[in-house]
Amino acid sequence: MSEPKYKRILLKLSGEALMGSQGGGIDPQTLHRLAREVVDLCEFGVEVGLVIGGGNFVRGAETASEGLDRVTGDHMGMLATVLNALAMQDAVEHLGRPVRVMSALKINQVCEDYIRRRAIRHLEKGRVAIFAAGTGNPFFTTDSAASLRAIEINADLLIKATKVDGVYSADPIKHPDAQFYSRLTYDQALDQRLNVMDATALVLCRDHRMPLRVMNIFESGAVMRLMRGEEIGSLIETGEPT
Numbered sequence: 001m002s003e004p005k006y007k008r009i010l011l012k013l014s015g016e017a018l019m020g021s022q023g024g025g026i027d028p029q030t031l032h033r034l035a036r037e038v039v040d041l042c043e044f045g046v047e048v049g050l051v052i053g054g055g056n057f058v059r060g061a062e063t064a065s066e067g068l069d070r071v072t073g074d075h076m077g078m079l080a081t082v083l084n085a086l087a088m089q090d091a092v093e094h095l096g097r098p099v100r101v102m103s104a105l106k107i108n109q110v111c112e113d114y115i116r117r118r119a120i121r122h123l124e125k126g127r128v129a130i131f132a133a134g135t136g137n138p139f140f141t142t143d144s145a146a147s148l149r150a151i152e153i154n155a156d157l158l159i160k161a162t163k164v165d166g167v168y169s170a171d172p173i174k175h176p177d178a179q180f181y182s183r184l185t186y187d188q189a190l191d192q193r194l195n196v197m198d199a200t201a202l203v204l205c206r207d208h209r210m211p212l213r214v215m216n217i218f219e220s221g222a223v224m225r226l227m228r229g230e231e232i233g234s235l236i237e238t239g240e241p242t
C-alpha cells in the first residue's frame, strides 16, 4: 500500500515501556527507536499526535498507597508525562522532524499550552504534536487523555502501544492461557472488564465512535505495518445498536 490506511492517528505510548530494561526513567535506545518509528510514519504521510504515559516515573494511585496525597501524586504523574514528552520531542527533532509539545497544565516557558486548533494546525503542517500532562486533571490517566485528544483532533484511529500484543480474555501477564481477541466491541471490553485500558477511556471512545487498536510497543515497525494495511493487535470498535 503506497498510501497510509489512516491519515491521522493518535498514538499512545506506554510510559513504562520507555524505561527499557532499566528499573525506571528513560532508556535512550528505546526512546530513539520509538522516535525513529514516529518519524518514519510521518515520512509515509501519516499525521501523528502522541500521548506518552508517565508510569516509568510516577503513578498517583501508587504514591497514594504509599501515603502521599492522591492529588499531589497525580500532579507528579502528569509532570512525569511532561518529562517523557520533552525527551521524545528532542529525539524526534534530532531526526529532523518538526515537533511540538503541548501541555494540558500551564508550563509555557517549557512548552506550548494545549490549544485544540493549534494542535490541528501543527498536524496539518506535518509536525508531530505531543500532548503532555494528560488531561490536566487528577484522577484521570493518560489513556483517558489519549482518548480525549484522539476525538478532539478528529483522528482516524487511536492506537494504544503497550506491553502486550492486544486484548485478551484476562490480563495475559497474570493469565498466560488467556484467549486473544482480534476484534471486539467497547461494550464487550467494558462488560467483561478487560482492563487493557481504563473504563473512562473506553466509554469516551465508544460514545464518540473512535476505533482503538491495542498492540505491542516492543514489536519494531508494527505501527508502520498497520498503516500499510496489515491486521495487527486487537481492534475495538463501537458496536451497532441492537
Ligand SMILES: Nc1ncnc2c1ncn2[C@@H]1O[C@H](COP(=O)(O)OP(=O)(O)OP(=O)(O)O)[C@@H](O)[C@H]1O
Binding pocket: 013, 014, 015, 016, 017, 052, 053, 054, 055, 056, 142, 143, 161, 162, 163, 164, 166, 167, 168, 169, 170, 171, 172, 173, 193, 194, 195, 196, 197
Ligand atoms: N484483558 C486484558 N487484555 C490485555 N491486557 C490486559 C488485560 N487486562 C489487563 N491488562 C494489562 O493492561 C496493561 C496495559 O495497561 P497499563 O495501563 O498497565 O499500561 P500502559 O498504559 O501501556 O502504560 P503506562 O501506564 O506506563 O503508560 C497490559 O500490560 C496488561 O498487563
Ligand SMILES: O=c1ccn([C@@H]2O[C@H](COP(=O)(O)O)[C@@H](O)[C@H]2O)c(=O)[nH]1
Binding pocket: 015, 052, 053, 054, 055, 058, 059, 060, 061, 073, 074, 075, 076, 077, 078, 079, 080, 081, 133, 134, 135, 136, 137, 138, 139, 140, 141, 142, 143, 144, 145
Ligand atoms: O489526565 C491525567 C493523566 C495522568 N495523571 C497522572 O499521571 C500518572 C501517569 O499516567 P499513566 O497513565 O499512569 O501513565 C497517572 O497515574 C496519574 O497519577 C493524571 O492525574 N491525570
